[in-house]
Amino acid sequence: MMTLKAFEFKRGDTIIHRLDPRVKFLLSISFLALSFIYSNLVMLLIFLLTIIPLFYFAKSLENYLKSLKGALLFIILVSALNYFVSGLYLALTITLRLILLMSSFSIFFMTTYPEDFALMLVNIGVPYDFALTLTMSIRFVPTLAREAQIIIDAQRSRGLELEKGNFMVKLKNYIPILVPLIVNALRRSMSVAEAMESRAFGASPKRSSLVELSFKREDYIALLIIVFFTTIMLLLKFYFHIEDSLNLYLFFTG
C-alpha cells in the first residue's frame, strides 16, 4: 500500500510543483529512456542520484523514501531472482533500473495536479474522456485506500485473521476484503457519474478550462537543462562509448 504513495499527488508550492506538466513529463520520459539505454551500474547510479534531489526540492522526499521502503519486498524479489539467473552485477543493474523507472514517474505524479495531467494529455491530443478517466482514478486512490482499511477493520472485527494460514488460505481470506472494495468502487462510480451528469458533463463539445497550461521562464530553463543533460548522456554513450571505458576501469581495479 505504501508503494502507492509514490504516485500520489501531494500538494505543495515548490519549484517542481510549479513547473509545467509537459516539462516534467519530458523529464520522466528522458530518465526512462536513459535508464534503458544505459546498462552500466555506475551510470545508473548517477542517474538515480540526479533524481533524488528533485524529490528534496519538491518537499516529497519523505513520501518517496517511504514508498521505496514499501516496494522493497518487490525490489528484493526481483534482485534475488536475477542474481540467481544472471549474477550479481546484472541483478544490481536491473534493480537500479527498476528503482529509476519508479522514481522517474514518481516525481511527475507527486508534483502534478491530476487535472493538469489531464490538460497535458488533451494538449498532446488525447481525447478528454480518456484523460478524465485517468485523473479520476488517481483522485480516488486515497479514497479506495481508506475504504480498504475500513473493510479490513470490519472483517477483522468478525474474527478474520489475515496473518494466519498457508498461501491458499491467505488468498481466500482476501475475498471478504476485495468483494466489498470492488462493489463499493462500482457503486461509487455510478454516484460520481450521476454527479458529473448533473453538472452538465458533455454539454459542450468544446470544453473550456479554468486553468491554462503555459510555459513560464522556469519551464524554459528546466526544459533547456533536461535537453542538455539528455543530449550529453546520449553523446557519452553513443559517441564516446563511456560504458566501455567504465567497464574497462572497473575490470582493471577489480
Add this chain to the structure above:
Amino acid sequence: MAIIEVKDLSYKYPGSSKYALRDISLNIDEGEFVVITGPSGCGKTTLCRCFNGLIPHFYGGEFIGDVIVNGMSVKNTPITILSKYVGMVFQDPESQLFSLNVEREVAFGLENLGLDREEIRFRVNEVLELMGISHLRNRAPFELSGGEQQKVALAACLAMRPKILVLDEPTSHLDPVSAYSLLNLLNELKNKLKLTVVIVEHRLEALVAVCDKLIIMNEGKIVFNEDSKTVFSKENINSIKGIGIGIPKVVELYHNLLNSGFTLRNIPLSPKMFKEYLLEVVRK
C-alpha cells in the same frame, strides 16, 4: 407559476418488478421551498432524480407520464440542458467532489458548459464569496469537514446559476450543528438568489418552520402535499404516525397538550413559535 409540474408520473427502474413511483402529480411554484420526506424506499430519491433528467436518461427504465421543468419536458430534454436550470446536491460528499482543489471543483460545471475563462473565474469567485468559503479556495475537498464539503458541492451547483436547487438528504452525513448551518445558509441563499428549493430529508426539525410545503410520500405515492401546519393537523397526525415519519417533538407536544385539553391557537413548528402560541393562550 409552476416551475415544476409532475403529471401522472409512474416509474419503474430497469429490471425491477415494482413501480418506484405511482401516479404522482404535483406542482411546485417558482420560489417555493419544498421538503419531501417519507420512510426509506418511498420513492423520494427517485422523484428527485426526475427533476434534472437523471431519470429517465441516466437510469433508463419505464417512464410513464411527464415532468415539466421550467417549461421543458424532462422526457424529451437531455440532462445536459436540464442541468443548466436544475442543480443537484447529493447525500455523499465524497462522490460528488472529483477535483483536488475547491476552486477547480466549483469550475467543473462551468467548464463543461464551455464558458470562457474570464466568465468562469468571475463566477467561481462570486459563489465562493457568497457561501463564505473563499478561504477554502485552494484546499483539497477531501481534507475538509463534511459540512465544508457539502458547502463546496452546493457552491459547485450554484456557480451554474440554476433556477431550481434539488438536494437529496444533504445533511445525512453531517453532525447536527453542521446540518443546521448548511440548512440556514440554504435558506438565506434561496432568498438572495430567488431560487426554488426542493430538499429530501428525514430530519424535519430544522425545516418545517421555513418550508412552504411539506410533501410526504409512501410506497411510491404522494400522501400529503400541504403546508406544514396542515400536514401535522389533528385530522392528519394519526396517519402521519402510521406511515412512520419522524414528527418534530414540538408538534408532538402540541398534540399531547391538545389531548389533555390544553389548546394552542395553531400548530407550532419551532420552539420559538411554541412559546409565542403558549403565551397567547396564557395571557387571555
Add this chain to the structure above:
Amino acid sequence: MIEVHDLWFYYDSNPVLKGVSLEINSGEIVAIMGENGAGKTTLIKHFNGLLKPKRGYVKVFGIDTRYATVAQLSRRVGLVFQNPDHQLFAETVEEEVSFALKNFGFPKEVISERVERVLKLLDLYDLKDRSPFTLSGGERRRVTIASVLCYDPDIIIFDEPTVGQDYMQKEKLAQLIKLLHTRSKTVIVVTHDVEFVAENFPRVILLSSGRIIADGSTRKILTDEDLMKKANLVLPQVTQIAYLLHEFGIPKDLLLVHEIRDSILKIFAGEKL
C-alpha cells in the same frame, strides 16, 4: 468490564485521543457522543483491539488489549460498523451471517442453529438465500447486525447506527437495544443523534477534541447548553422549549415530550382554566 486508563492515541503525529479514562460496567447502555473528529470511532476501535494504545492502557474483561489479538477480543466485543457495504461480501445472507461463527470455530450444527435464530429475530429469515447485494439499505444494515449478534458477544458496539435512517428504522433499533439490555448485554452506541440518545440512553460520554468533557447522566449532560455547544451538538428540541419557558418556572433539564407536557400543564393549566 471495559477499563480505559489515560489513553493516548496518535495518527501520524496528530493526537486524536488525549488522556481518555473511563469505565463501562457489565450490562450498561452507554452513548458516546461528540463532534465529527472528536475521536469517538478511534476510541471504540480500542475496545476490540483494532487499535492499540500509544500511551495508557485499555482492559477488556481484565485483558490488556495490547497483548491480545483482534480475533480474541472480537469474540467478546462485537462491533457493528457504520456502513454495511463495507462488510457484505457473501453469496447469500445465510453465508454472510455465518462468517464470524466460522472464523471463531463454531461447529456446523451450532452455526446453522444460531444463524436461523438471529435471522428470525431480525426479520430476515425469508431473505436467507438472497444475495446481500440485492437487499434494500435497511435490510443490509440488519444483516450486518445479525452477523454480529449471532456469535453472542457480551459487549455490542454500534458505530453511528442512525445515520440516514428513517423514524421506523430508528424505533426498531431502539427496541433491539432494549432487548439486548434485557439479555444483560453491554451496549455502546456512537452517535450524534441527540433525540435518539435522549430517549434511549441513561448514560452519555461526551468527547471533544480527543478528551472526555462529560461522563454521566444523560439528563444532566444533554440539557447543559454550554457542554453541548462545546461538543458541537444541539439541545434536544424538548430541552430547547424548556429553556425558552424557563422564566415561567419550567425546569431546564427536561428531555421527553411527556415530561414537558406535564410541567406545562402543572404551571399553566391552572392559569388557563
